Amino acid sequence: MEIKKVSIIGLGALGILFGHHLSKRMPQGDLSIIADQERIRRYQRDSLYCNGERCQFNYLTPEDKGEPADLLIFAVKYNGLQDAVKAVKNQVGEHTIILSALNGISSERIIGQTYGMDKILYCVAQGMDAVKVGNQLTYAHMGMLVFGEGEPGLISERVKRVAQFLKGKAVPYEAVTDMNRRMWGKFMLNVGVNQTVAVYKSNYGGIQKEGAARDTMIAAMREVMVLSEKEGINLTETDLTYWLNLLDTLNPEGKPSMRQDMEARRFSEVELFSGAVLELGVKYGVATPVNQELYRRIKVIETQYD
Missing domain, CATH: 3.40.50.720 (NAD(P)-binding Rossmann-like Domain)
Structure with a gap:
């Protein structure tokens, strides 16, 4: 049909x-x-x-x-x-x-x-x-x-x-x-790039270069990797490299959706990202300190909206 x-x-x-x-x-x-x-x-x-x-x-x-x-x-x-x-x-x-x-x-x-x-x-x-x-x-x-x-x-x-x-x-x-793996990979990417660019008030260029922002992004993504093992998805370093390489192809002046939301003073999808990571961390007894801090900082930013 x-x-x-x-x-x-x-x-x-x-x-x-x-x-x-x-x-x-x-x-x-x-x-x-x-x-x-x-x-x-x-x-x-x-x-x-x-x-x-x-x-x-x-x-x-x-x-x-x-x-x-x-x-x-x-x-x-x-x-x-x-x-x-x-x-x-x-x-x-x-x-x-x-x-x-x-x-x-x-x-x-x-x-x-x-x-x-x-x-x-x-x-x-x-x-x-x-x-x-x-x-x-x-x-x-x-x-x-x-x-x-x-x-x-x-x-x-x-x-x-x-x-x-x-x-x-x-x-x-x-x-x-292998859509379950691909969706978890994209989830890992979003948890890293959306939240980091939003918190650092940057753009793709800010996480394409070495520095604190890129380190934060990768650390947040690695917490998702650990949780993926608990879910039977088992993301690996190969998956991490795939998504980081994809990020490096994007326009450095571009911005992910969460950063655009914050610039427009719209409430973000943080519950989909670090919110979901924190829930899974509690479920499996896995520490997720990087996402905990990103969640906290994003919520602080959102409380400052009119």
């Missing part, structure tokens, strides 16, 4: 990046952005721009009914996930495939509780250096979507369908058979 109709919920950096790319390669009626009426009015009034180009999106409200999506992509922040799950109910049909581009290791399970894990492919978005300021998104590296089944060693027909669609639309992707 060929993927033709695609819906995206969430117009942060990832939603705009992939939405704009697809909108130039799909019939307008086949790509829909799901948003409430108030957001739609704001998007239409102010417009959204991606690398200087005005985005041309087809919007649907949660109440609009029609044919369900063949592919549904979640690109919201974690604190908006529960509302997003409710908002896409008219987009989900018998054959809908769902990808979640959220950070962390829990969004697939949360979405699956409502729509069934049989509709979910595990996914991580990696390698992009997009920065969103107001209604303007800029990026040098688009990155890619990495996806696969939760069961190791399996490239299913669903995975092949998504791969065929993305290839046809020139979206960089990788279909893999």
